[in-house]
Amino acid sequence: MSAACAKQESQFASEASPDFVTDVPLLEERMLSADFWIRRLARDDVRLTGEEIAAMNAASFERDPNLYDLDQFPDIMPREQVLALIDGVSRPAASPRFFTDGRPVTEETYARLEAAVQRSALPEQVPLRWGLAVRRASMRSYPTTERVLKNPDDRDLDRFQETGVFPGHRLALLHESADGKWWFAVNYHYAAWLPKSAVAEGSREQITAWEQRAPRLTVTGAQVRTNFNPEEPRTSEILLDMGVSLPLLSAREVGHNVHGQNPHASYIVSLPVREEDGSLAFEPTLIARSRDVTVGHLDYRPSLVLRQAFKFLGERYGWGHDYNGRDCTGFVGEVYQTFGILMPRNSGDQGKSDFAPTRRFAEGDDSERREALEDLSVGDLIYIPGHVMMYIGRVNGEPYVIHDVTGLSYYSSDESLYKGTLSGVSVTPLMPLRLASGKRYVDSIYAIKSIF
Known part of the structure; x- marks a missing residue:
């Protein structure tokens, strides 16, 4: 470490609060700042250009069955193909499930949900x-807002929650529920049910033209909102999550009065809105220039990966984008979207896919695993069953990660197994963490991806 860097470290340490107390092992308050890790970077070169990222995405969509190139979807899809997508999420669980009041989910419950799915209503050829x-x-897994739990005591994980969609996500609409209130839809990396009230229906050509319009504004904050708008409630304080991309407009096109506000100090975007009949329209909408947004995508460099990841620090864990948040894969996916990088939705699909160069490890392959852990680069994604972590750097030889995680287990100094909770985006060391008394996180690593 250079003398200047050491001086910065000393100053940063002196600013640490004496009241900072944590049950996370080997964690100091200064480690909760992106700047702490950025100062440790040996290099901060741009890793991939925009053209290289576009090529990487194109290759991923071509070979990965968990990514859907909606541009290549036909106008009509065979019934069997739609049923296969529905069957991927709308199926009874293999283990018991419970409602939030403790009642078991029964065969009668699943029969009711199956009736809502109305598979029999699908024609032999389904027009998209x-x-x-x-x-x-x-x-959602089924067209319902009912929360269903694997364990009656664990109310945080709604097992009918699949993922989230955000304003501007394109959707192929394949089927509707028996009550006409839900679409079965496909976005670029998922297929499941969502309420019709969240969707505006338009022509394929209209949506494609909007999607291809440039330049675009990308949300780089964890979440930002459009400006308050008393004249057009459909565009007022709309929540936009990290990675959302909207076409930019100019005052030359829309004038100097956008719903009662001069746009000179804001970005003007084309926001999709839903008409009373459910059809699609677009409204010029303002996002203040003071908000955490950028034109285009961010440069893909290590310091910005760290900066983006730490914008989520402390956010509550939200299984499948529940709780107005995100889970482990939602977290890493939205960070990388700000650079234009797209990946599968679920951790297992990510870990098994080839969307980025990957080192894979068999059970008991400890020497290869140790070698890979010594060779980590900032931003590398580390996969264990059901979870993904992002590597952020080392302190005294110990690798640290940032991840959206629920539990915390490790051996205390008295050699007892400590079990705590995190339930949020957290910074932790990697080596002490345990899945169980006899199983460390590191023993379960089956893949490490380096996005270069």
Whole structure:
């Protein structure tokens, strides 16, 4: 470490609060700042250009069955193909499930849900319809808002929650529920049910033209909102999560009065809105220039990966984008979207895919695993069953990660197994963490991806 860097470290340490207390092992308060890790970078070169990222995405969509190139979807899809997508999420669980009041989910419950799915209503050839999400919404296993738990005591993980969609997400609309209130839809990396109220239906050509319009504004904050708008409630304080991309407009096109506000100190974007009949329209909408947004994508360099990841620090864990948040894969996916990098939705699909160069490890392959852990680069994604972590650097030889995680287990100094909770985006050391008394996180690593 250079003398200047050491001086900065000393100053940063002196600013640490004496009241900072944590049950996370080997964690100091100064480690909760992106700057702490950025100062440790040996290099901060741009890793991939925009053209290289576009090529990487194109290759991923071509070979990965968990990514859907909606541009290549046909106008009509065979019934069997739609059923296969529905069957991927709308199926009874293999283990018991419970409602939030403790009642078990029964065969009668699943029969009711199956009736809502109405598979029999699908024709032999299904004409596709198209839409854009107009607000943040949940994609669900079944067309219902009922919360279903694996364990009655664990109310945080709604097992009918699949993922989230955000304003501007393109959707192929394949089927509707028996009550006509839900679409079964496909976005670029998921297929599930979402409420029709969150979708505006338009023509394929209309949506494609909007998607291809440039330049675009990318949300780089964890979440930002559009400006308050008393004249057009459909565009007022709309929640936009990290990675959302919207076409930019100019005052030359829309004038100097956008719903009662001069746009000179804001960005003007084309926001999809839903008309009373459910059809798609676009409204010029303002996002203040003071908000955490950028034109285009961010340069893909290590310091910005760290900066983006730490913008989520402390956010509550939200299984499948529940709780107005995100889970482990939602976290890493939205960080990388700000650079234009797209990846599968679920951790298992990510870990097994080839969207980035990957080192894979068999059970008991400890020497290869240790070698890979010594060779980590900032931003590398580390996969264990059901979870993904992002490597951020080392302190005294110990690798640290940032991840959206629920539990915390490790051996205390008295050699007892400590079990705590995190339930949020957290910074932790990697080596002490345990899945169980006889199983460390590191023993379970089956893949490490380096996005270069």
